[in-house]
Amino acid sequence: MKLFKQRFFQLCILTSLGFGLLGCEGEDGLDGTNGLDGIDGQDGQDYTPPEGLFTNKSVLDPLVNISSNFSNVNAYSLISSTDYLPNGFRLVGAQDGAGLLKDGNEYIYVVNAEDDYSVSRIRFDENMRPIKGEWLLNAGVADFARQCSGTMWEAAIHGGSQDFFLSASESIAYDVKAIDPWIETPTPTADFGLDALGEFSWENAVPLPQNSFAGKTVIIGGDDDSSGSEGQVIMYLSENGDADLTNGKIYVLRLKEISDGANGVQTVTANTVYNEGSLDFGMTYDVEFVEIENGASMTKNEMETACTGVFASQFMRVEDVDYQKGSDANGRNVYFAVTGRGPGAGTYNDWGTVYKLNLDATNPLQGQLTQVVSGNTDTNNQDGNLSSLQSPDNICVTENYIYIQEDPNSFSRGHAARIYQTDLEGNNPTAVLDLKIESNLSPTGSTSLSGEFGALIDISDKVGVPDTFILNLQPHYWKSDEFISNNLPHNQGGQIVLLQGLPR
Structure with missing residues (x-):
């Protein structure tokens, strides 16, 4: 049985005037799990990702360009807005703050969808293949807000007996929400606010x-x-x-x-x-x-x-x-x-x-x-x-390094969003990677530099492989009306990638 199906659409520029059509290769593949026909599968087949931890799980390649200074680092796409999981879940809404928990041989990844005022939960198998997704919070909640960065409160690390995902509300509403990552049946319009903060x-x-x-x-x-x-x-x-x-x-x-x-x-x-x-x-x-x-x-x-x-x-x-x-x-x-x-x-x-x-x-x-x-x-x-x-936003600190992620959407120095590494005193700043601009994902074919990074977190201890990180991408130029629904009101796509070999 196929673990998940992919929908992939590509904008093709036909003339210098900018007119384009949706192109496809072969017939649509038929899906036997969720009733949705595959789109643009090669030779009419649904995309099936290869086995192994360090492989692309999404049909869309990673939207990053690795710097020559970090040639030993490899990126792999885990899930993109091109993908549908077997239960119909689709990743949308500009992924920002996140946390990862281990559940037996599988993993639970909780991540903010900043521009959709929402929080999703994605289940990965032992090879970080996404197998299920659902929304723990959506824009139907009364105190909807831009859910920006977030941190997993892990009881084993931070205290107490219960894990929480602390999701920060930047605007509209102004609180911190504590969401149970283990909840069996999500309640996406519940009040999760921590008034004491x-x-x-x-x-x-x-x-x-x-x-x-x-x-x-x-x-x-x-x-x-x-x-x-x-x-x-x-x-x-x-x-x-x-x-x-x-x-x-x-x-x-x-x-x-x-x-x-x-x-x-x-x-x-x-x-x-x-x-x-x-x-x-x-x-x-x-x-x-x-x-x-x-x-x-x-x-x-x-x-x-x-x-x-x-x-x-x-x-x-x-x-x-x-x-x-x-x-x-x-x-x-x-x-x-x-x-x-x-x-x-x-x-x-x-x-x-x-x-x-x-x-x-x-x-x-x-x-x-x-x-x-x-x-x-x-x-x-x-x-x-x-x-x-230019405009440092998210930050990841390991035992030995600071990783600084840019958000140059309000002002910039003319390069795409970048991640830098420094030591713990800020010395030797070195570019790690840039956000890749894919004009075919833009409805206008734009090559603008609009985009930023969400959470970068070290998951080495959880997956048992040193120097392994997971990174959220917000390619703001990637827009489609297909991403919009009642409780997910915005039109942006996104991607989550795995980084192998990034020093910790």
Whole structure:
């Protein structure tokens, strides 16, 4: 029996005037599992992917170009919007945050569909072949929102007795949703909101390992905002055990030190709001987290006022958050990307920055902050280290490396979205891969650079093969009305790929 069927359509440019028709090869293959005829199968046959972990499982090749600096890395497509699984599931809606769980010999992958305000669950077999998909959340929910980055709370790592997928709501609604990845019958319009974490323009909410701060629940989040109090670094802290998501308090980061303007450090002036323009690249500054009293009961606008009221420090759109892997102590090294606002916007961060936040070993409310990557080599403080960087968004931190993923859709330096590798101090930034632009997937044949990356996560330990990662792609140029339905209202396609040989 065929494990899943593929639908693949290709736009063919017929003339220089841009007119095109849908082309096909052979008759449509007939499907015996879900009543849908195959389309464009070679010689009328449904596509059957080969066996083995490191093989393409989708008829569509990986939409990435690997850099010559990483010639030992290979990419394999797992599932694309060209594919239908046996139960009729189709991957749509711009995949962003994700998490993977092992279930016997199979895997459960939970992933946000950002532009469809949704979250899907895909089951893979032992070779990462997709065999079933369903929606755990869709746009029919009352508090629909752009579900951006997300992190799997794994009980074995983060504490408690239950796994949760923490899906961050960036706009429209402004909470973090905790979704059960093991639920037998999905309830895609249920209320999953964690009110105790407060309302921000959440980009991600990342729980730290349970023994990084034993007996405490610590979640670090990014506020992807550029208005009001602008972007905050958020902490949810509970002293009531390592898995308390209801009774903690909300804190935001505040600088205790800033640049003295001469490559030195000085103490801040009390009752003053500072932004990241007051920091020098590569310098380390003392910081603290201050409480937003009664924050759980505030609206998003009230939270903006409260952050200014406690003189929280401002960042130009805090995006993704991750922590160093390898040990409980490493988990106190938190990294976050700040996407910037673009040249000409008149702000203190044009091209984007990445920070290392080292939390005190005994008190998570104290720490030190260092800007370790910056694209601002020719603007703002003009002291950056990566002149090609454009709008860093998602971030993946392993035991030894930082992987920085770009989202150049609002402003760019003229190259497709890229992933960079640096060491843990931001040194030796090197391009890993770029998003591949396939004009045949665009309804207009466009060769524009529109696109970005979603989650990059290390799954080496789960699949038992070192240096294995899974990556989400958002080729925004890939659009089709076929992707639209009532509860999945947008028209974008996407792809999930497996990376073999990426150093961890």
